[in-house]
Amino acid sequence: MPRLVSHPDEVKIVTSRFGKGAAKIDTYLELGGYASARKALAEGAEWIINEMKASGLRGRGGAGFPTGMKWSFVPKQSAKPKYVLVNGDESEPGTCKDHLIFLHDPHAVIEGTIIAGLAIGAKTGFIYLRGEYRYLIQIVERAVADAYERGFLGKNIFGSETEFQVIVQTGAGAYEVGEESALMESLEGKRGVPRIKPPFPAVVGLYGGPTVINNAETIATVPHVLAMGGAAYAAVGSERNGGTRLFGLSGHIERPGVYELPMGYSLRKMIYEVGGGVRGGRKLKAVVPGGSSTPVLLPEEIDIGMDFDQVGKAGSMLGSGGVVVIDDQTCMVEFALRTISFYQHESCGWCIPCREGTDWLKKSLTRFHAGFGTEKDIDNIQYLAENMMGRTFCPLGDAAAMPTLGFVKKFRKEFEDHLHGKPCPFAHHPEVVLV
Amino acid sequence: MSVETMSIFSPELSARFDELVTRYPMKRSALIPMLLYAQDEVGYLSDAVIDEIARRIGITPLDVRNVATYYSMLRFKPAGKFNVQVCTNISCMLRGGYKIFDRFQERLGIGHKGVTADGLFSLEEVECIGACCWAPAIQVNYDFHDELTEEQVDAILEQYRSQNAGGR
Numbered sequence: 001m002p003r004l005v006s007h008p009d010e011v012k013i014v015t016s017r018f019g020k021g022a023a024k025i026d027t028y029l030e031l032g033g034y035a036s037a038r039k040a041l042a043e044g045a046e047w048i049i050n051e052m053k054a055s056g057l058r059g060r061g062g063a064g065f066p067t068g069m070k071w072s073f074v075p076k077q078s079a080k081p082k083y084v085l086v087n088g089d090e091s092e093p094g095t096c097k098d099h100l101i102f103l104h105d106p107h108a109v110i111e112g113t114i115i116a117g118l119a120i121g122a123k124t125g126f127i128y129l130r131g132e133y134r135y136l137i138q139i140v141e142r143a144v145a146d147a148y149e150r151g152f153l154g155k156n157i158f159g160s161e162t163e164f165q166v167i168v169q170t171g172a173g174a175y176e177v178g179e180e181s182a183l184m185e186s187l188e189g190k191r192g193v194p195r196i197k198p199p200f201p202a203v204v205g206l207y208g209g210p211t212v213i214n215n216a217e218t219i220a221t222v223p224h225v226l227a228m229g230g231a232a233y234a235a236v237g238s239e240r241n242g243g244t245r246l247f248g249l250s251g252h253i254e255r256p257g258v259y260e261l262p263m264g265y266s267l268r269k270m271i272y273e274v275g276g277g278v279r280g281g282r283k284l285k286a287v288v289p290g291g292s293s294t295p296v297l298l299p300e301e302i303d304i305g306m307d308f309d310q311v312g313k314a315g316s317m318l319g320s321g322g323v324v325v326i327d328d329q330t331c332m333v334e335f336a337l338r339t340i341s342f343y344q345h346e347s348c349g350w351c352i353p354c355r356e357g358t359d360w361l362k363k364s365l366t367r368f369h370a371g372f373g374t375e376k377d378i379d380n381i382q383y384l385a386e387n388m389m390g391r392t393f394c395p396l397g398d399a400a401a402m403p404t405l406g407f408v409k410k411f412r413k414e415f416e417d418h419l420h421g422k423p424c425p426f427a428h429h430p431e432v433v434l435v
Numbered sequence: 436m437s438v439e440t441m442s443i444f445s446p447e448l449s450a451r452f453d454e455l456v457t458r459y460p461m462k463r464s465a466l467i468p469m470l471l472y473a474q475d476e477v478g479y480l481s482d483a484v485i486d487e488i489a490r491r492i493g494i495t496p497l498d499v500r501n502v503a504t505y506y507s508m509l510r511f512k513p514a515g516k517f518n519v520q521v522c523t524n525i526s527c528m529l530r531g532g533y534k535i536f537d538r539f540q541e542r543l544g545i546g547h548k549g550v551t552a553d554g555l556f557s558l559e560e561v562e563c564i565g566a567c568c569w570a571p572a573i574q575v576n577y578d579f580h581d582e583l584t585e586e587q588v589d590a591i592l593e594q595y596r597s598q599n600a601g602g603r
Contacts, residue, residue: 002568090565091562091565092563094526096566096568132565134577135577167459169468170467170468170471171506172508175563188463189465189467189492189502190463190502191502191505192506207460248567248568249568250526250567250568251529256568256570258568292563322567324567338525342524342525342562348505
């Protein structure tokens with residue numbers, strides 16, 4: 001069972017029921033569960049969307065799109081059925097927050113799905129979990145069955161005339177399926193390749209119907225937003241970044257774990273106070289602020305508030321909230337190689353710039369790290385990455401290119417130290433091989 | 436003869452599949468779950484498994500294969516009874532994921548995607564399994580093992596050996 005952590009600076013909203021046995025429906029109800037869904041049912045779609053807009057909640061999957069606005073894009077009238085799709089394909093390296101939500105508070109996801117359904121007028125919601133999360137899928141399936149048994153799901157939810165069904169779906173191993181259009185393809189029983197946009201899912205989505213796709217953390221936050229009121233939730237965070245975020249501290253950190261902190265919380269404090277500093281009292285070398293696809297930050301760049309806008313201004317992204325801390329004993333070329341190996345492995349191959357780009361980057365970095373690099377390689381790596389940007393259907397190409405550019409720009413010296421047949425100055429694991 | 440009576444799956448799985456194909460707006464949405472659950476029971480996606488799933492969904496075996504080859508958890512030959520999946524992605528790498536992987540390689544005498552001669556274990560280096568804050572982490576089949584040290588590798592293997600001896 002993954003360890004839960006705690007820190008006095010935390011504001012526990014989404015995590016408020018963690019460790020309290022809320023996967024059991026009775027406990028969830030004792031802790032105020034399903035009150036927001038009932039209220040949403042009574043108040044109606046317009047009220048829900050207004051509260052969501054007031055909350056300033058932005059998508060927790062990584063893109064940070066305002067949730068209320070996303071819901072408002074769904075057409076009121078539709079010839080085809082509308083759907084809610086919860087993205088629990090959590091696969092971004094450095095990210096394990098949804099893991100804890102499914103484990104400790106699955107009903108919050110179900111309740112949020114119901115509310116999203118009421119907001120857009122959908123009768124069916126899907127909760128898609130990555131296949132590796134089998135034990136969590138079982139927990140969520142149990143919770144869904146319990147919600148059906150109580151009449152919270154079904155033809156007449158909470159004794160009303162409104163219908164809402166929830167279907168839990170398993171994936172079978174694919175990072176790319178975390179991208180919303182690939183997720184829909186996968187749910188339709190196909191290879192997880194992305195669709196071109198427009199049309200956006202809110203207009204033409206799952207089975208051709210209007211679809212709202214939200215990250216599991218976003219959805220689990222929704223009942224709390226309605227319970228405390230949109231404005232009160234917004235007040236917790238920073239400007240235009242409502243509420244809290246589940247930050248996952250990992251890597252060379254003294255106290256790794258998932259911490260719920262207000263949006264805009266200082267990255268420096270997050271590392272040195274909440275996380276207890278760099279492991280073993282070592283020096284900080286770099287931080288990946290929001291999952292492996294976000295450009296790396298240097299120690300002198302960590303005096304920023306962790307919200308979408310401030311991290312964006314610093315030249316990176318808040319992404320999935322997975323903060324990976326890297327100490328001074330780490331070879332950044334190896335780190336870059338491991339990162340690009342991942343994207344090479346996960347590229348679906350649909351768009352050539354991504355398929356070929358990730359492959360050539362991996363080949364170049366492998367050779368480079370092994371000591372067979374040339375001066376020109378450093379520029380070529382950068383050139384390759386630059387030419388992947390914005391040239392693919394989905395953001396995976398960018399997700400591979402952006403961190404690579406960051407590593408080359410910010411650690412050029414370290415790349416140069418690998419030149420002329422010199423062995424890796426850090427003499428770590430010599431190879432990264434993943435077939 | 437109906438699909439059900441010809442099934443190569445257990446009666447339980449067969450019944451589950453009967454229900455699964457009716458669950459979605461489109462039958463085909465059951466495909467990926469069916470492939471994974473079938474693999475759990477049979478061990479891998481044999482020709483017979485693919486043929487039956489194709490028949491149940493009403494698509495060609497080639498179409499099933501085209502989809503199945505996309506997903507990294509699906510396999511076309513048997514793995515060990517206990518499939519050891521070691522994450523070496525960034526968060527795990529920084530906390531010794533490769534050392535864990537090396538120790539498993541050494542103890543089992545197999546490499547990436549290898550299977551031991553007795554068929555008990557297989558080994559895989561895998562991408563992020565969503566346990567970054569409890570790194571280094573592995574999965575044995577679907578079970579997570581968090582915050583590992585190299586020293587724990589023997590005990591984990593022993594745990595599954597005795598589970599096997601216990602007939603479970």
